[in-house]
Structure formats: structure tokens, C-alpha cells
Amino acid sequence: MTLVADPKAPRPPKGGPGRRTTRGNTELYGWVFMRASGVLLLVLIFGHLFVNLVAGEGVKAIDFGFVAGKWASPFWQVWDLLMLWLAMIHGTNGVRTIINDYAERDTTRLVLKGLLYLAFAVVVILGTLVIFTFDPCPSGSPADLLPSFCTA
Amino acid sequence: MWSWVAHRVTGVLIFFFLLVHVLDTALVRVSPEAYNDVIGTYKNPIMGLGEAGLVAAIVFHAFNGLRIILVDFWAKGPKYQKVMLWVVVGLFVVTMAGFLPRHLMHVFGGE
Numbered sequence: 541m542t543l544v545a546d547p548k549a550p551r552p553p554k555g556g557p558g559r560r561t562t563r564g565n566t567e568l569y570g571w572v573f574m575r576a577s578g579v580l581l582l583v584l585i586f587g588h589l590f591v592n593l594v595a596g597e598g599v600k601a602i603d604f605g606f607v608a609g610k611w612a613s614p615f616w617q618v619w620d621l622l623m624l625w626l627a628m629i630h631g632t633n634g635v636r637t638i639i640n641d642y643a644e645r646d647t648t649r650l651v652l653k654g655l656l657y658l659a660f661a662v663v664v665i666l667g668t669l670v671i672f673t674f675d676p677c678p679s680g681s682p683a684d685l686l687p688s689f690c691t692a
Numbered sequence: 693m694w695s696w697v698a699h700r701v702t703g704v705l706i707f708f709f710l711l712v713h714v715l716d717t718a719l720v721r722v723s724p725e726a727y728n729d730v731i732g733t734y735k736n737p738i739m740g741l742g743e744a745g746l747v748a749a750i751v752f753h754a755f756n757g758l759r760i761i762l763v764d765f766w767a768k769g770p771k772y773q774k775v776m777l778w779v780v781v782g783l784f785v786v787t788m789a790g791f792l793p794r795h796l797m798h799v800f801g802g803e
């Protein structure tokens with residue numbers, strides 16, 4: 541295994557001849573964001589997986605009623621909203637780095653990043669709308685598919 | 693070096709899962725039937741193993757991510773980076789040992 545002799549965190553560029561890649565500190569903020577969001581995501585995702593896969597009946601229990609039961613509480617709405625945004629920004633920024641590393645032709649890079657940002661926008665907007673416009677008791681649906689509080 | 697490759701591969705994998713995951717969850721806005729139908733097609737042993745693989749990917753990416761953060765911010769991080777890789781492997785094994793039996797029981801268990 542090769543080790544980096546003296547790994548260093550990136551510092552804001554001081555200017556001068558060594559400064560080439562980006563103007564401003566955007567890459568530094570991205571770097572900090574990857575770490576800060578990572579710590580939060582660990583808690584959010586482990587909690588999500590525990591409640592949905594381990595607790596109670598596990599995956600078997602997931603259906604419309606299960607989701608409606610969770611999103612009846614603002615706690616899980618905020619939880620999922622944070623997870624959606626943080627995971628999508630973290631993941632999109634990570635994949636952007638990977639595209640920069642491997643796609644050498646300018647046009648390839650441009651096309652791949654265009655697709656990436658499009659996917660980001662669609663998923664974040666759709667996911668956000670779903671959380672905020674969710675209707676746990678849509679009229680005309682069979683009661684046995686709905687959470688029990690619909691009939692109460 | 694392998695840990696860097698694994699961190700990349702798991703990161704991309706989780707990202708593509710998340711794209712599909714938000715789309716299938718969005719079916720709750722179509723109708724309870726549509727959501728239950730699609731989630732129902734996931735309830736088989738093959739998907740159950742896929743879920744186990746996804747969880748393994750997340751658990752590795754998460755613990756290795758913490759290690760990266762410690763290497764960067766903790767003064768002694770670079771010195772202990774290799775030790776911490778073994779801690780990551782250890783935590784991974786322990787977490788999966790806790791998760792797998794329970795999940796496989798849900799997926800393969802009777803009734």
C-alpha cells in the first residue's frame with residue numbers, strides 16, 4: 541500500500557503563481573461540505589435504515605400505510621427532507637468529482653455533468669414535493685390500504 | 693488505495709440507488725395501489741439480498757468516510773490512518789453481524 545507522505549487538508553489559495561484551477565474558494569467549501577454533510581448523513585441514514593429495515597417487521601412491513609404513518613409526523617418529514625437534500629448534494633458533488641477525474645474530453649465532461657445536474661434537479665424537486673403534498677387518506681381508495689387514522 | 697477505490701464505487705452505487713429510490717417513493721402520490729404494487733415486486737429474496745448489499749455499501753462508505761474526516765481534521769489522523777482502516781473493517785463486521793441475521797430472517801423467514 542502506498543501512503544501519501546504528508547497529507548494536507550486543502551487551504552484557501554493565497555494567490556500568486558501556484559493558483560490555477562478555480563477562482564475563489566468554491567472547491568474548499570465543497571470539500572468542507574462533503575465532510576459536514578457526511579457526519580449528518582451517517583445519523584440520518586442509519587436511523588432511516590434502522591426504522592425501515594430492522595425495527596418491527598423490517599422490510600416486510602413497508603407499504604402505503606407504513607409511509608403514511610411515518611409522514612403523519614413532522615419529525616419524519618423533516619428527517620426525510622434533510623436526508624434527501626443532503627444526500628443529493630453530497631452525492632452529486634461526489635459524482636461531479638469523479639466525472640472530472642475520468643472524463644478527459646471537454647464535450648464528454650459537459651454532457652455527463654449536464655445529465656448529472658438534470659437528475660439532481662428532478663429528484664430533489666420531486667422528492668420535496670412528495671413530502672409536502674403527501675395525502676395519507678386519498679378519497680376513493682380502499683380503506684384496508686390506508687392507515688387506520690383515516691377512518692377515525 | 694483499495695479503500696479509496698471502494699469508497700468511490702460505493703458512493704456511486706448509493707447515488708444511483710437514491711435516484712431510483714426517490715422515484716419509487718414518489719408513487720405514494722399516484723395511488724396507494726401503485727405504491728404497494730411496486731414495493732410488492734421488491735419483496736422477494738433477490739431484492740432482499742440486494743438490500744443487504746446496499747446496506748453493506750452504506751456501512752462501509754459511512755465508516756470509511758468518518759476515517760477520511762479524522763485523517764483530515766485530527767492532528768494524529770494521518771499517523772493512525774492505517775490503524776483506523778482496521779477499525780473501519782472491525783466496525784463494518786460488527787454492524788453487518790448485527791444487521792444481516794435480522795434482515796435475512798425478515799426476507800427468508802416463514803409465514
Ligand code: HEM
Pocket residue numbers: 585588589592593599602607610616620621623624625627666667668670671706710713714717718743746750
Ligand atoms: C433498502 C433500504 C431502504 C428502504 C427499505 C427504504 C425505505 C424507504 C421508505 C419506506 C420511505 C418512505 C418514507 C419513510 O419511510 O421515511 C423512504 C424514503 C426515503 N428514503 Fe429510503 N429506504 C432505504 C434506503 C435508503 C437510503 C440508503 C437512502 C439514502 C441514501 C434513503 C433515502 C430516502 C429519502 C431521501 C427518502 C424521502 C423520499 C422523498 O422525499 O420522496 N433510503 N425510504
Ligand code: HEM
Pocket residue numbers: 571574575577578579581582583585627628630631632633634635637638696699700702703704706707710750753754755757758760761
Ligand atoms: C452515510 C454517511 C456518509 C459519510 C460519512 C460520507 C462521507 C464521505 C466523505 C468524507 C467523502 C470524501 C470527500 C472527499 O474526498 O473530498 C465522500 C465522498 C463521496 N460520497 Fe459520501 N458519505 C456518506 C454518504 C453518502 C451518500 C448517501 C452518497 C450518495 C448519495 C455518497 C456519495 C459519495 C460520492 C459519490 C463521493 C465521491 C467519492 C470520490 O470522490 O472518490 N456518500 N463521502
